Amino acid sequence: MTRASMTVGRRQFVTGALAGGIALAMPGMASAQGGLGLSSLLGRASDNALDKLAQPGAFYDDESIRIGLPIVGGLGGRSGGLLGSLMSAGNRLGVLGTITRDINDAAGVAAGEAKPIFRDAIDDLSFSDAPEIIRRKDGGTRYLRTSSNDRLHVALQPLVDGALERAGVYSTFERLAGEHAFIKQAGLDREQMNRSVTDQGLDGIFAYIGAEERGFRDNPLGGLGRLLGN
Template structure:
């Protein structure tokens, strides 16, 4: 029983370190506690798991991507069109907007990203479980340090696993078919060089940007009220 209590206390310190509420602890001690607590429900791994779950739940809601201008997914920019707002790309987009043929496609692309987000929890959990938290002190100092670390460590892996989910969603909602149909009717679509691969990659890139933006928000909110967020878990650990 004594050993169990000691372990529980270590778990509590781990959660405190991860959430930035162990201000009285030296950074090294907080980091050690954080590492001990991973997988125990109060460590940084748990914090990131909760943050990613919360972000994905929000973005899986109908219209979530399109409704937030900060993360709204735009039409793919490919080839030598680059990221320019003017020039050929600007003329093509202006022509498309005047014709009224792009609005519905843009919304559907965002809906596809939302569908993919709703299926993405396992791949984010796997990425979190595969992290090494040796850089815990620097992670603890930042309000969204865990999110930054997850992205810098796992972005390529997450991209490769998120891309098929996006591809399936784009297919399911008829985005590829829509582009094919538009290309037959409008030359500017053909000029833009859109194809299945470029559309999928662009939506995946922008979708991950939006997801990580929301994960960071969730992490920051979690850290603002760490006691309230882990209160129930503390009670469980202490057997209360």
């Protein structure tokens, strides 16, 4: 095989493999092709995002997505409030120790287990308005959240519940509630804690998926683009 024919073969292969990404970068492409490309892109974006968040310390180390202590009655969490004040007092007393880090680590474990859940949700999207979605750099992520947030929340909750259990978060809160009145006053139970961590975890996951989608649209060919010039 000549060098010229090898070069043509590589170009054809790379062009075919990246057609979906190029379609997303060019809003003028047909809706059907854009929809197929968007599904492929979102799958890659969700996989990459969840892989990053599954790394030890990923949620806790990123202050923009760090999960706060669970919200009860609209108080607490990232925004502070009564529960946040109670828990901050507990932290100053050394009572809660590493509980916030444990919660964030549990969310990371759940994220690592959630890839099939997100893939299934993406595969079920219809992309009925693909051209409009394609025009926004995070349009696919926004559409996924609008279309599938409730479904993903329900599917993610058991993963979060198991991760919190294995991390000892539930048993720690139960023990501390029996020892310290200010924790008991917060009125936390297992269901509330799970729901709050799942809510905040989804916020972080979608933030990361959106960043991955924007990055891919800005550079759809990535490093493989260099092969086109060989």
